[in-house]
Amino acid sequence: xxxxYIAIRLLQTVPVLFxxxxxxxxxxxxxxxxxxxxxxGIDVTEENVAELREIHGLNExxxxxxVNWMGGILQGDLGQSLTRERSVTALIAARLPATLFLAVVSxxxxxxxxxxxxxxxxxxxxxxxxxxxxxxxxTGISIPNFWLGLILILLFARTYSxxxxxxxxxxxxxxxxxxxxxxxPAVTVGTAFAALLARQTRSSMLDNLNQEYVKMAKSxxxxxxxxxxxxxxxxxxxxxxxxxxxxxxxxLSATVVVEQVFAWPGMGRLIWSAVQQQDYPxxxxxxLVVATxxxxxxxxxxxxxxxxxxxxxxx
Amino acid sequence: xxxxxxxxxxxxxxxxxxxxxxxxxxxxxGFRRTWRGLRAHPLAIAGLVVVSLVTLVGIxxxxxxxxxxxxxxxxxxxSPFDPKFAPLQGPSVAHPFGTDTLGRxxxxxxxxxxxxSIQVALTAxxxxxxxxxxxxxxxxxxxxxxxxxxxxxxxxxxxxxxxVLAIGLVAALGFNLTNVIIALGIVYVPQFARIARSTAxxxxxxxxxxxxxxxxxxxxxxxxxEVLPNCISPLLVQASLLMxxxxxxxxxLSFLGLGVQPPTPTWGQMVSDGSGYLTxxxxxxxxxxxxIFVTVLGFNLLGDGLRDALDPRESxxxxx
Numbered sequence: 001x002x003x004x005y006i007a008i009r010l011l012q013t014v015p016v017l018f019x020x021x022x023x024x025x026x027x028x029x030x031x032x033x034x035x036x037x038x039x040x041g042i043d044v045t046e047e048n049v050a051e052l053r054e055i056h057g058l059n060e061x062x063x064x065x066x067v068n069w070m071g072g073i074l075q076g077d078l079g080q081s082l083t084r085e086r087s088v089t090a091l092i093a094a095r096l097p098a099t100l101f102l103a104v105v106s107x108x109x110x111x112x113x114x115x116x117x118x119x120x121x122x123x124x125x126x127x128x129x130x131x132x133x134x135x136x137x138x139t140g141i142s143i144p145n146f147w148l149g150l151i152l153i154l155l156f157a158r159t160y161s162x163x164x165x166x167x168x169x170x171x172x173x174x175x176x177x178x179x180x181x182x183x184x185p186a187v188t189v190g191t192a193f194a195a196l197l198a199r200q201t202r203s204s205m206l207d208n209l210n211q212e213y214v215k216m217a218k219s220x221x222x223x224x225x226x227x228x229x230x231x232x233x234x235x236x237x238x239x240x241x242x243x244x245x246x247x248x249x250x251x252l253s254a255t256v257v258v259e260q261v262f263a264w265p266g267m268g269r270l271i272w273s274a275v276q277q278q279d280y281p282x283x284x285x286x287x288l289v290v291a292t293x294x295x296x297x298x299x300x301x302x303x304x305x306x307x308x309x310x311x312x313x314x315x
Numbered sequence: 316x317x318x319x320x321x322x323x324x325x326x327x328x329x330x331x332x333x334x335x336x337x338x339x340x341x342x343x344x345g346f347r348r349t350w351r352g353l354r355a356h357p358l359a360i361a362g363l364v365v366v367s368l369v370t371l372v373g374i375x376x377x378x379x380x381x382x383x384x385x386x387x388x389x390x391x392x393x394s395p396f397d398p399k400f401a402p403l404q405g406p407s408v409a410h411p412f413g414t415d416t417l418g419r420x421x422x423x424x425x426x427x428x429x430x431x432s433i434q435v436a437l438t439a440x441x442x443x444x445x446x447x448x449x450x451x452x453x454x455x456x457x458x459x460x461x462x463x464x465x466x467x468x469x470x471x472x473x474x475x476x477x478x479v480l481a482i483g484l485v486a487a488l489g490f491n492l493t494n495v496i497i498a499l500g501i502v503y504v505p506q507f508a509r510i511a512r513s514t515a516x517x518x519x520x521x522x523x524x525x526x527x528x529x530x531x532x533x534x535x536x537x538x539x540x541e542v543l544p545n546c547i548s549p550l551l552v553q554a555s556l557l558m559x560x561x562x563x564x565x566x567x568l569s570f571l572g573l574g575v576q577p578p579t580p581t582w583g584q585m586v587s588d589g590s591g592y593l594t595x596x597x598x599x600x601x602x603x604x605x606x607i608f609v610t611v612l613g614f615n616l617l618g619d620g621l622r623d624a625l626d627p628r629e630s631x632x633x634x635x
Contacts, residue, residue: 019471024483031487142612144563146570147586147604154593253478257567261590271479272571275486287483291475 005306013299020291021073025066028284036082056080056281069284078285083277088285091270096289098168099259099266103251105182106190107244114194115240118201122209123228133198140195145254149188149261157184166262185262189254193247200243201236208232238309245301249294352624359620365613372426373433380430403596413598415588424580425603431581432610435496436561440554442500444507448550451511452543456519457534465508472505478564485573492575495568499561510553514546521545548625555618559611566607582607 036052037044053059056079057068072079078088121133157165164181171178208214209232217227256268263269267286274282353359379385404414412421454465472480484498518524519542527537568574569583577584582603589599 015467016470016474019467020474023471023475027483027487032489138612138615142559142608142615144566144570144583144586144604144607144611146567146583147600147607150586150590150593150600150604154597249476253476256478256482257570260571271482272573275482275573278486280486283483283486287475287479290479294476295474 002306006303009299009302009306013295016295017292020295021070021288022066024284024288024291025069028280028287029062029065031278031280056082073288078288079281081274081279081282083274083279084282088282091282092267092286092289095265095267095270097170098264099252099255099268101168101171101178102182102185102189102255102259102264102266103248105179105186106193106251106254107248109186110190110194110197111244113190114197115201115237117194118198118240119205119228119233119236121198121202122205125206133202137195137198140191140198143191145188145192146257146261148191149185149258152184152188153261166264168265185258185264188258188261189251192254193251196247196250197240197244201240204236204239205232208236211235238305241308242301242305245297245304248297248301252290252294349621349624353620356620356623358616359623362613362616362618362620365609366617369429369610369613370433373429376427376430377434380427403592405596406598412602413596415585415596415599416592421585421599421602424585425582425606427580428582428585428603428606429610431492431575431579432562432565432607435492435499435565435575436558438496439499439561439565440503440557442496443503443557444550444554446500447504447507448511448546449543450504451508451513452515452538452546454508455512455515456538456542462512466512469505469508472502473509475502477502477560478567481564481568482571482573485568490573490576492579495565495574499564502564503557503561506553506557507550510549511546514549515542518542518545552618552622552625555614555621559614559618562607562611562614 034049036049036056036058057065060068069079076089078092080086081088081091084091117133117136121130124130153165156163162180163183166185167181169177169181211232214227214232217231222230252267255264255266256271258264259266259268260272267290271283271286271290273279274286353363400418401410401414402416402418404410404418406413410420410422412425415421415424450465454462475483481498481502484501485494488494488497524537524541527541532540565574566581566583566586569581570587572584572587574583575581585603586600586607589596589601589603592599
């Protein structure tokens, strides 16, 4: 285990997270209009506005507001929603499990489909299976996920009642129902992800099948199966893990849109409704949490990669 | 020896006539070489045809809207008080893609949607390329503090899932065409900066850059005339692939109601409008959705073909 690499990667994450928080803060505070006036509506007195600005600390200079916001974040407080009678932290805590459940199931579906498809495509290069995976992959990358979701609803949810069009059920409450409800949204989110992974798996597998050590194994008389599984596959999956991790951000982006199609009560819908209602503290908090998740997942991917391949260095 | 003559790397141009004459057909110019490479991939040509058609439709629609008051493409906006008002009509000769809930012709609106999609995607990618490429090239060539500052900023930008950052930006800027372009342009800057930097790093070690240095050319001259032109190939491939992403991102923002606002038709917004009528009038969502799919597929095929043509290391054998 390369502890120096781990320590440096952890240290590198800190300024990135700081930068992310600054960018989120600047973007949201550059929004035109007064969030307090937006919140109170037209029939409002100056006293009401002043009182609310005081409550939310909006009279302070911008850097003080940032320091206060960061101070709150370090204590787990992301501020107060302007339109709901709840804290942003509570809103996110209620929505995050649904998004993570959707993202994880989507990722699993994608991995289960994409890795075997990519391997078959590489091993039987130029065959009918290779062609089918090629076409499927290009289609998967090009199809807009919200449109695919609608088509799946039209094809399956209206015909087969065992595949409902969304509506989150917590896995802790009823695991079977949870899986039935997540099936269509997860396939929708996972399709493009599976397509990307299949391309990466095929490319990586082809690279490894042409390596010297594979030729050496062949010349030693090892069976094709052993060569694929013991040698080529193990090496080929390393870059696939990296791509899978790096593309988790794509999954989070995709859930924002797909949650809307399937009325999925996750972070995406929270961001969407907060933007519509100009609830800036909620937009700020949710975007920060999603970005932080993304950065941390990338960190975990890097560390996993360094564990699997000790040659990886900081440079 | 002129600065131009030092540019003899990939994609570079030689100012000496004897060189170009000598190279002739055996080593054709960048455009010819790219075209030859593209022709070897029938799918890339199919992509080029789709992209050209959609772009042409977008240009015609732009002129129709800007100068002809929608004379060519009528019934984009339809009044319910019009005597011809016929909502939710299925595909027919009069309305090949049917009509929507307000009796508007879905074909006309799908054609008009091409204008917004191409306009947003093309401008956003151009903005991103114009900002990101010089930043990346300068970072790669200069190194040191400049590189650290640029690349750490890029790292922060890449810390956001693209669509989430775009939503944050349009929420702050407002929902209209210009702001969607600005938001997507900013979101894609890091992609260009990263590729430009890595290419500039390898180009900086080429002999023609050393020759330019030895001849006493200034740093801006070397960056603009020697390094940047030789980074164009990978940036062009990236631009083509990002066009596909930008079209989907614009459509996603419109679908969420956070992009270009009605009554201007956009593909994403049309899919969203039809989502409530999936069983009774599926054509409202189906046709604009197909338009997004075909256009994005076209850009992906073209991007893959360009990559094969411009980067021989990434041969088609290794990818789809």
